[in-house]
Amino acid sequence: MNKTQKQRVKMLQNMIGFFRASLNPWVIRVKFKENPERVAFILHRVSGAIIAFYLLAHIIVTSYTDDPLAWERILNTLSSPWNKVGEWILATAIIYHGLNGIRLLLVEFFGVGIGRPELPKPPYIPPSFKGGQRKALYAVFILSIIGSILSAVLIFTGKLPI
């Protein structure tokens, strides 16, 4: 396309945009059981961002704690129920990010769990969805829920019922 044509035709960019694409798993309306990887990707991204920002805050907060009095003061300000909820969300995020991270490490670094290339046959399910990573993904979801419940018990009651 030459320059004069470009000036006459005003094209619409039609981009979904960063925030819609990385926060809404159904911006492309595929069913959950058809493509749970997209939900996993968005949860991985959101949990990663939560952990990264917490890490930066954690480094700053702990830098003010070189004597016991300051430490007590910070602990008192951070012991409100809302902070407990925040801690629980953080624990859930870390558990999910870690478990899904193991799955992604296997898939992306070692290339396992995505099946072998094959001849397309009905019902036309891509090999990467029939491979082990899909089962691993469901395991990640279930284990994350269990871990989240356990961490809630630990944070809100102070003890694990073992």
Place this chain on the structure above:
Amino acid sequence: MVKESTWSIIQYITAILLILFLGFHLIERIPGLSPLQAATYEESLEYEKVSRAYDSYGWVLATLLVIGLFHGLNGLRGMLLEWKPEARTVINIVILVVFIVFAFVGFTTIYNHLAG
């Protein structure tokens, strides 16, 4: 110019290390498994227990600081590169500066605890 795959390789290596080191850091909070002998979750956050953690496991915290910062900031960098792909150089410089500043702050904290 560092290739993107080099950052990716470090990202995956730090991911493996974080599973071990961050796992240890979180197990300190769990009563029964905690190496700090804390009876409850709150007790594991007391000053005496935490400073014991600094004394015994200072090297764990130092490693955790570096690999955690790298993994987290490289992840953020990836997101920012997608958000504003035209500001590639600015993003890389900002992330590098944040990494250096926070690593310095963290190391100062660990050093102060160890020094007394």
Place this chain on the structure above:
Amino acid sequence: MLEAEELEAAKRTPPKEVILKVKRYNPETGKQYIKEYKILTYRGMTILDALNYIKENIDPTLTTRYSCRMGVCGSCGMIINGKPRLACQTQVAAVATEENPVITVEPLYNIPVIRDLVTDFTPFFEKHKMIMPYIMRKNPKEVDEAEYEFLMSPEEHLEIYEYSLCIMCGLCYSACPVTASDPEYLGPQALAQAYRYIADVRDEEPEKRIVVVDTEHGCHRCHFAGTCSAVCPKMVDPAAAIQRLRKITLFYRLGLWRKKKTSRVAGPLEKPLRKIEAQYPTHNLVEGADPEKQAKEPVSIDFTDEMLSE
């Protein structure tokens, strides 16, 4: 991917009347708006048929692009009910029901829109060009002045066959969450094709392609969201190809990967081919028939008036 449910739905009769909500764009005014069309359906009607019906009978200004009408050319990709699909492969019955006879049709996301449903594929094809989608040999004469073919076993062919089915319809590109905000990202199609040529035993220059994909906007921006494979109409599975490509790139950077095998040129045949003389059939003939004589006679069939009237 055509889901089993959708295949079932395609066998049903569509609702008698459907409402098509088409997202239109006028480049002169620069405005995007939704226009509704009510049309009568018939069994086996596709979305492309519906759009053509609108263009012919209701609104001639509606602009679409299509060519083959049978899912081969990949020009009629559009977002139908929120999912990127080929209009010619999507039955009205599969996306509309009696309770909800509304179908939304939008131009593909992440690709510039020229008018209505017509998108500009120039950046998409530029990226495909960037990964050098052709066989490269150390000795370019083997391709340019090829006398003989390259050897390739059926197993080696199966390795890349799936990825070579790509029709460049842009559905994966439109579904990808990374192309949604990064216009420089190579996209699932180009990366899958890069893997297809790196894995091809006939190709001798995988390093050149690794350099192209190993950038800030290359294969490491992929996060394995997998929507590309979920929407692909040809089961190309770009998600798996990109993961394998990334593995190759990382291991290559660590010095642990190099191309295991490249095939050689077939060369002239060792023995000349056997020549077989054509013969007239000699066995199982109708009694009294002479094939040699019959071959020379002109064929004549006598039609009765009854046969012709049918």
